[in-house]
Amino acid sequence: MYQLRNYQQEAVDKTLQYFRKRRQPAVIVLPTGAGKSLVIAELARLAKGRVLVLAHVKELVEQNHTKYESYDLEAGVFSAGLGKKQIHQKVIFGSIQSVAGASLSFFDNFSLLIIDECHRVSDEDDTQYSQVINKLKKKNENLCILGLTATPYRLGQGWIYEFNHQGELKTQKEKFFKDCIYELPLSYMIRHHFLTQPIKVDIPVTSYDFSELTQTGKLYSTKEVQEIINKQKRLTPLIIKNIIDITELYHRRGVMIFSSTVKHAEEILEYLPEGDAQIILGDTENNERERIVNDFKEEKFKYLVNVSVLTTGFDAPHVDVIALLRPTESVSLYQQIVGRGLRLYPGKKDCFILDYTGMGHDIYSPEISDRKPTKESTPVIVTCPKCHFENNFWGITNIDGEVIEHYGRKCKGAHLDPRTDEVIPCGFRFRYKICHQCHEENDLTARECTHCKAILVDADSKLKQARLSKNAYVLKPDSVEFNQKFDKNGNEFLEVRYYDFDAQSLSEIHYLNNQTSLKKFNINFLRSHIKRPELGLEMSNPSEVVQYQKLLRTPSYIIARKQGKFWKITEKIFSEEIGL
Secondary structure, eight states: OOOOOHHHHHHHHHHHHHHHHOOSOEEEEOOTTSOHHHHHHHHHHHOSSEEEEEESSHHHHHHHHHHHHTTTOOOEEEEGGGTEEOOSSSEEEEEHHHHHTSOGGGGTTEEEEEEETGGGOOSSSSSHHHHHHHHHHHHOTTOEEEEEESOOEETTTEESEEEETTSBBOOSSOOSEEEEEEEOOHHHHHHTTSSOEEEEEEOSTTOOOOHHHHTTOSOOOHHHHHHHHHHTTTHHHHHHHHHHHHHHHTTOSOEEEEOSSHHHHHHHHHHSOTTSEEEEOTTSOHHHHHHHHHHHHTTSOSEEEESSSSSSSOOOTTOOEEEEOSOOSOHHHHHHHHHTTOSOOTTOOEEEEEEOSOOOOOSSOOSOOSOOOSTTOEEEEEEOTTTOOEEEEEEEEOTTOOEEEEOOOBOOBEEEOTTTOOEEEOOOBSSOEEOTTTOOEEOTTOSBOTTTOOBOOOHHHHHHHHHHOTTEEEEOOSEEEEEEEEOTTOOEEEEEEEEOTTSOEEEEEEOOSSHHHHHHHIIIIIHHHBSOGGGOOOOOSHHHHHHTGGGBOOOSEEEEEEETTEEEEEEEEOGGGTTO
16 A cells, blocks of 8 residues: 655645635646655545546556556556556546547546646647546536646746645636646755756857747747757767766766757767667657667666657656757746656766756746846745735845845735635736826736726837937936936936936936925836835935935836927836837
8 A cells, every 4th residue: 555745645635625615627736756646546545436537648648557556556548559448447547539539428427537747738628638628527517627747837828727825826817727726846856855856067168059049039940940950060969979978977877868850869869879879759660669768768778869759758767867959948848858867766866957958947947937037137036015925026136145126017916715716816016007098007018008998008119119200319228327416596406317338318307395296206216217116115305316226227228209409208118118
C-alpha cells in the first residue's frame, strides 16, 4: 500500500474541500516528480463513482497506468495506441483521442474526471476535450473536473485559470478552469530533496543569436528558425564540442539535446561521438522509438537528440545534462524540457541546464505573466494599499534589494464572496489612464472608457500623430532637472526641465502656493512621475520636490505643442504605456 507525502495529502484534502462546496473545474499545480500518481490514487480511492484519467499521448497514459498499478491497485486502459479498450474498472486511464470516439455508454457513472497536462485544454468549444467533457456532464450532473499540470499557462493565452488559492486574480478573462486550489512550487521540491538541483549555465560566447525572431513579440515558424541556424551554421560544431567537453569533464551519464528542426537535429548528430548518440524525430517509427528510449534508459549510449517529441511522458531519471539548442517563447515548454533532468537517481547530485539560445527563461516559474519591460527589471513584491495583497510585479531594486520602482498597473488581489461564491477583484490601480471626458480611471491598455465609453487614444497613436504634426514636438528625455526658482514678484515655483541626448530641452513650471495648485500638481504630476504610486506621497513645496527627486521617474517621451512662440508640454508617455 502507498503512503502520501505531506504535500500530496494536502493536495488531496484541498481537492475534497473544494468539491464539497463547488463543482467548477479546478487545477492542482504539481511539478515534475511530485508524485501526481499518488494524488490520483488517493482521489480515486475516495471517489464515490468511477474515475476517468485523461492524457494527450499514449506514453503518458501508459506511464500513469503503470505507476498506479504499482501501488497494488487495479485500473483499466482505454487507448487504441496501446491496444486496449477496457471499460469495466472503477478507474480508467484513457487517451483523449480514443475516449472522444467512445460509445455513449462508456460515459456512465463517472464522478471525477482528472485531466493530466491540463494546460493543453483549450477554451474553445470544438476540441476533443470539450466533446468528452460535454458527454460526461450530460451523463453525470455532479461531475467533478480536476486538472493536473506543472505549468499552468499557455503561450499567447497566459494563465489557464482565473483565481488561485492565495487570493490572486490571475486573469479577468473567462477560462475553462476557474480555480487553482493547490500549488506546489518547484523550489520546494528541490529544497526538500524530492528533485535534483538544476544548475543553469548560460553560454553567451558559444550560443545562437535568435534575437531577430524574439524581438518582434510574434510567434515564429520552423522555417524562420532554420534560416537563423543556417546563417550561424559555424556555431553548431562549437556548441556540440562544448557539450561534449562539459559531459566528459564532469563525468555526466545521460545527455538530452533539444534541437530546433529535423535538419538541425541531423546536423547535431554528425558532430556527436559515433556509437554513443541516437536521434528521435516525430516520424520515428514506434518500435524504433521504444528501442532507442529503452537503450538510453539502460545507458547503452549517452547522447539523445530529439525534436519536440520528448518534452512530456518521458522518464529517464539518469539524465544529468539538458542542452537547449532550440528557441521557445513558451515558458511552459521550457520548464517541461528542464523537468526531464530533475528526477532523482542513485549517485546523481545535480543536472546541468546548458542554454545555447540566449532566451533567459526562469527555471522555476513565471510569477509575472507580463513581458519584462527593461533588461534591468527583476521580480519584486508590492503590497496593495487597499487590500494588502502582495503582488508580484516587474521592478527595479537597489543594492540592498529594496524596491525603488515597479511597473505594476493593477492589484491582482481578490476574495471570494462567502454568500455567492463570486470572485471579487480588489480593483486598486497603481497606474492608470484618466478619461478626458468623465475623469474615470481606466487601464493603460483601454481603448474605450469603462464608464462613459469615450474613445481613449493609446500612447503609440499619440506619438505617431505628434510626429506627423507641424505644431507638435516629441522629445525623448535622457535626463531631467528639478529646480526651485522665484519669479520677478518673489513667488516661488518649481521648474522641471527635460533634456534629450543632443541637449535639446523642454520645461514645465508649477506654482505650489495654494491648495488648488497643490492638488492639481499631486494629481497631474506626482501620480504619473512617482516610482512607487502605492505610497501615496504628496509634496507641499518646490524645495520638497527637489529634495525627493530620486523618488520620481522620467517619461520615455514628452509631447509639446506650439502656443504662440513657445512649446507647452501637453502629454507624457511612460515606459509601461509603450507597445500595449
